Amino acid sequence: MKKYEGNDWIIQLDKPTRQLEQITGKSIRYFAYPFGLWNTAAFPELKKRGFVAAFQLNEKPDQKDPLYCIRRIICAGNLERKHPESMDSARLLSNPITYYLALHDLP
Numbered sequence: 504m505k506k507y508e509g510n511d512w513i514i515q516l517d518k519p520t521r522q523l524e525q526i527t528g529k530s531i532r533y534f535a536y537p538f539g540l541w542n543t544a545a546f547p548e549l550k551k552r553g554f555v556a557a558f559q560l561n562e563k564p565d566q567k568d569p570l571y572c573i574r575r576i577i578c579a580g581n582l583e584r585k586h587p588e589s590m591d592s593a594r595l596l597s598n599p600i601t602y603y604l605a606l607h608d609l610p
Contacts, residue, residue, distance in 0.1 A: 506542075506544060507545075507548070512548055512552075516534075516548070516549075516552060517552065520552065530553070531554075532553065532554060532555045532556070533554065533555065533556050533557070533558070534549055534554045534556075534557040534558070535557070535558040535575065536557060536558065536559050536560075538560075539558075539559045539560025539561070539562075539575070540559070540560075541557065541559045541562070541571075541572055543565055543567075543568070545557070545571070546565075546568050546571045549571060550571075554571075555570065556570045556571065556573055557570075557571045557572065557573065558573050558574075558575040559572045559573070559574060559575065560574065560575060560576075560577070561574060562574075
């Protein structure tokens with residue numbers, strides 16, 4: 504994740520979060536780092552904005568704040584066509600937040 508400064512957090516995080524909350528009618532509490540790239544400098548900003556967890560790709564998790572660098576997987580978009588019997592699993596795996604919540608039985 505590139506180092507954001509000043510208004511970058513508003514443009515890249517606050518505005519899209521408000522937009523998603525308006526669309527879904529739900530509070531956005533989870534974040535997926537773009538391209539899975541993260542750094543610990545983002546943790547305080549995410550916490551300040553009410554995020555309770557964040558998802559990266561395959562780096563070793565941070566020892567102090569592991570909830571802000573949870574590993575996720577990317578599921579190929581054509582999995583359903585190749586394996587129709589796994590359609591529900593494909594939907595679950597294609598959304599890292601749903602996948603994590605399903606594994607950990609969180610609300």
